[in-house]
Amino acid sequence: MVSRIKGIEFKMLDPEMIKSLAAVRIVTSDLYDVDGYPVEGGVMDPRLGVIDPGLHCRTCGSGIGDCPGHFGYLELAKPVINILYTKAIYKLLKITCSKCGRVLSKPEDNKKSKDLSRNPPGKCPYCGQEQGKIKFLKPNTFYEDKEEMSPEHIREWFERIPDDDLKRINFKGGRPESMILTLFPVSPVTTRPSITLESGEKSEDDLTHKLVDIVRINQSLRENMDIGAPDFIINDLWELLQYHVTTYFDNELTGIPQARHRSGRPLKGMIQRMKGKEGRIRGNLLGKRVNFSARTVISPDPRISINEVGVPDIVAKELTIEVPVTKLSMNEVKEAIKRDRANYAKRPDGRRIKISSENKEEILENIAEGWVIDRQLKDGDMVLFNRQPSLHRPSIMAHKVRVMPHKTFRISPQVCPPYNADFDGDEMNLHALQTEEARVEAAELINVKNNLISPRFGGPLIGLDLDQISGVYLLTRSKKKFNRKETSAILSKAGIKIDLPDGVAEFTGKEIFSLLLPKELNMEFKSTSCRQCDSCIKEKCEYDSWVKIKNGKLLTGTIDAAAVGAFKGKIISRMHGLVDTDTIRKFIDNAGRLGVAFMGQRGFSIGISDLDLKDDIMEQIGKRIVKAEKESNALIEKYNNKELEILPGMTASESLETRILNVLAEGLNSTSEIVKEHVKDSDFIVMVNSGSKGSLVNLTQMAACVGQEAILGQRIKRGYYNRTLPHFRQGDLSAAGHGFVRKGFKQELSPTELFWNIMNGREGLMDKSLRTRKSGYMQRRLVNALQDLRVTPSLAVKNSNGHIIQFVAGEDGVDPSKSEWGDVHE
Amino acid sequence: MPKHEILSDKEKKEVMAKFDVNESQLPKISISDPVMETMDASPGDIVRITRNSKTAGKAVYYRVVVK
Structure with a gap:
């Protein structure tokens, strides 16, 4: 018969249940006898379950794996607080009467228990008893009018609270006196298996160690009570028992020294088993180790x-x-x-x-x-x-x-x-x-x-990179003609098996590249090397930046990152709608190897001297930087004379900082322009223009000027009193004293400039590690929140309850992984 | 403000059939929403909202009026 589960009720274990669940009453702290067999009535009692292969359970008769394990119980000599309920205990003490146990307000008052505990009335409305002030001293001590309350006392108090009153304050999970333990459940051995080491020595689980402590102290407490030992001894032992029970539950509480293993390693409490990334939930239930x-x-x-x-x-x-x-x-x-x-x-x-x-x-x-x-x-x-x-x-x-x-x-x-x-x-x-x-x-x-096309943005995730791009760039840009033999040599070096068309004696680089393109391909676009002229003359582009492909033939233009690069390649995303994916796969394989093969044949080399600029150019650059510095000095003087124009929403010094940053950035930009204009044609430029690696900024920083080094987007401010370094005067606001590097890496940096550069470098490093951690957690939360959304056949996005989130997925119903940059293929 | 229109009973049925949902599974809009105060809507009505969309130009959304 199949029946439906209506609900599950979670309750505290009360003493009756602890007793009825138990198969054994634990009476001794000994684990094994002299022969190495588990002692009956100890916490490894064979009736608590089997953990040794081949043996059968004394309680249920099944073997290892089938026997679920059985609880035992320990009678505590004196009650102790269950540390996980201290908050509830505190609240309950505050809102109930110390004498009659009734809730400190009548139902007709209609008071919420929250307000009651925040503002407890001084007098019981039922019996008129004056209420003491309850204080809770973390982790486990309660005071009534500055007098410490014993767990026994609290338990008796809770026993007086009527069920109806508990219902009224919405107290759930059974009787409140269960929060003070009198019987202690001893978990089955299957939950804390011991390991036999290679030396034959037995190593016990943390919980077993903890249980032994509890049983031992409990025993000694009982003995001392029986012989009528003085109160201070009893209280000390009682406190110790409370400590062991507490750390059995949670060994990471503030204010309680951690219980440690002999080696000094903190023991794992119940809470530690479950909590966190390596805990039961995230470590064993949501994630598992796999075979194969x-x-x-x-x-x-x-x-x-x-x-x-x-x-x-x-x-x-x-x-x-x-x-x-x-x-x-x-x-x-x-x-x-x-x-x-x-x-x-x-x-x-x-x-x-x-x-x-x-x-x-x-x-x-x-x-x-x-x-x-x-x-x-x-x-x-x-x-x-x-x-x-x-x-x-x-x-x-x-x-x-x-x-x-x-x-x-x-x-x-x-x-x-x-x-x-x-x-x-x-x-x-x-x-x-x-x-x-x-x-x-x-x-x-x-x-x-x-999966070449990203389901996120509809462009290719996979493409050529680095030398592969430089290679195809050089190949498709070169004016050289290759005869059949040379062409075959390049192709075979690249491992490309393609028959050369008959009757063609010579091939241009573009024609060699075209051999890889499918015949169906027709497209036109601007390549990375495009100079963004005001009016584009397309095919007649003097930089050969207008890529035109007709019927799989590259007619004009240079192939570079914009055509075949990862995350960018237009050819790859266009091919996706035209030919089958295996063809694209082969194209990507072949194009990459073709690029590298051609590059290997041509040779490729860079050196810092590629960035040498003529003396007069360097002088020009120097002038630009001096000019920018002069401008910033002028701003500083204006500021000192309180004549500086203040920008909206900023203080005077903020305005100054912003203005200086702008002026210096402007200066750097103009040097960039000069570098771009005058740097000699080299393989450096090939890399920048083809988009394979490096940018104009990198060139400028090496050749001419590093520019402003910033910390948190600001000029460098930290350091000594009113100055950044002892090399500067107090109150110095100059560019040089706040992180401006006027030289390029190729020239020498002054000691302070080097220092600015290193500061910036360190910030970059810290930023990177901080950002990845933060975004990782952000990602986790997003995934958890969104993981059960799905697109239904009607294209609507629904969650697991069938609630509609979007009526058309992404509002346009387009699956980006089957699109071209989010647009449907032509 | 995007265009809001109250659906006729027939349209209402069509929308719910198309998306295979009941009223409680549709996004809600409070009757006290400022937009609703400009129209003569009562709880249980469905409003069609036509919004500008970055991806699709125009996007249609439906919300059921609740108390």
Whole structure:
């Protein structure tokens, strides 16, 4: 019969329930006798459950794994407060009468219990008893009119409170006296298993240690009470018992010294087991360790495709996939066993046999339909590949296995952007999929080649990078003609297998690149190197920045980051609507290798002398900077004479700071212009223009002037009294004294300038680590809040209650991952 | 202010059928909302709101009037 759960009521354990749940009454603090067997009536009593393999439970008779464990109980010599209820105890003491236990207001007063506890009346409306002032001294002491209240006293008080009154103040979870423990539940041994060390020594769980303490102190307290020991001894022991019970529940309370292990490590209380990232909830229930997975360092291999992953042979030997033996798979299975590429054979009766060189002949003879073998990973298997933090969907994608020698996972450098990976020691995880359905689903849905377009912004996540871009830029820009032999040489170096069209004797760089483009492609756009002229003359662009592709032929323009770069590449996003994803995959693979191959042939080199400027140019730049400094000095003088124009919403000194920053930035900009105009053509410029790495700012900072170093967006202010460094006078407001670096890195920086630069560098470092932590938590909260929203067939976004969040997903109903930058494909 | 219109009973039924929802699953708007005070709406009515949208130009939204 199926019945519906109407609700669950959570209640405090009361003494009756503790007793009825218990299988054992705990009477001794001894764990094991001299022979090493658990002592009956101790906290490892065999009736509390089984943790040793092969043994059976004395209470329920089942073995390890089936026996859930059974509670015991301990009779406390004197009651102690359950520390987790101190707040509720405090509140209840304040709003109930010390004599009759009634709530300190009559129902007709209609007072809320909150107001009552905030403002307790001095007199009981029922019995007229004057009420003492209740104080709570954290963590566990209560005072009534400055007199300490014993847990016994509190318990008696609570026993007087009538049920009806508790109902009126909405007190839930049973009788309030359960908050003062008289019986202590001893948790089953299955919740605190002991570990036998290699030396044969037993190591107990933290909770067991804690329980031993509690039982021991309880015993000694009882003995002392029995012999009528003086009050101070009894009270000391009572306090100690309270301490042990408290830290059993929570060992991270403020005001209570942590209970420690012999080694000095704080013990784990109940609360610590559950709380936090590694606690029961987040660590064991919401996240688990998995089998069939591997983790190692990643390194680049530009020769493999973007949807492949190089798997070390030692990993491939360990990870397996189940293959049922059928008529169709028989040959494959036998071959795998013969070549030692299968680890286990499972017979229909469920027996698992490890395949070794000794027994493989025998297995080969016996194997029949209905068996299942665990086959090792091999080339072509679909596996999941992941890099943490998994911030977005493409942080896990499916790759095709390529078994390789050595010990790192190999990936194409082009799949780094979606994973945000680099090769400075990053590690990644791999999961071998265990069912055919999972493998097909992965190969279709999360295959790298089917996730080239970001579901966030509709542009490509994967594209060329660095030298690959510089390479195709140089190739498609060069005026050189390549004869058939030279062309073949470049293509074969790039590992591209394409037949050259017949009857063509020479190829331009553009024509070589065109060999990779699908015939369907037609598009025009501005490349990265576009100078943003006032009126664009398109095809006739003198910088060759107007890219025009017709029927898969690159007619004009240079291919650079705007065409094929990761996060930018227009060609890649356009191809997405035109050709199948495998074609795009091959294009990305080939274009990258073509770029690098051409670059290798041409040669590529940069040096700091590439940024040498002629003396007269340097003089010009110097003048600009001096001018900017003069302007800022003029502002400072105006400010000192109180003549400075004050900007809206700012104080005078704020206005000055803003004005100075603007003036200096303006000066830097004008030097930038000069650098841009006069720097000689070099491979530096190739990198900047193609968008592969570096910017005009980097060039200017090296060649001419670093400019203002800022802390928190302000000129540098911190340091000594009224000045930043002892090199300056007090009250100095000059540019040089507040972080302005007038030289470039190529010239020498003065000691103070170097200091400004390092300050800024440190800020950048701190900022980065702070930002990632903050945004990580932000992300977590957002994901938790939004994870059950889904798009329904009517395109509406609903949550799990069916409440509508948006009537059309994203208001336009467009899935960005199937769009071109958010727009539907033409 | 975006355009607000009260739906006829027929339109109301169509909207709820289209999105397969009941009244309680639709976004709500209070009868005391300043916009509602400009119109003659009563609890249980559905208003169609046509807003400008960054992604779609115009976007339609529905809210059920509640007390």
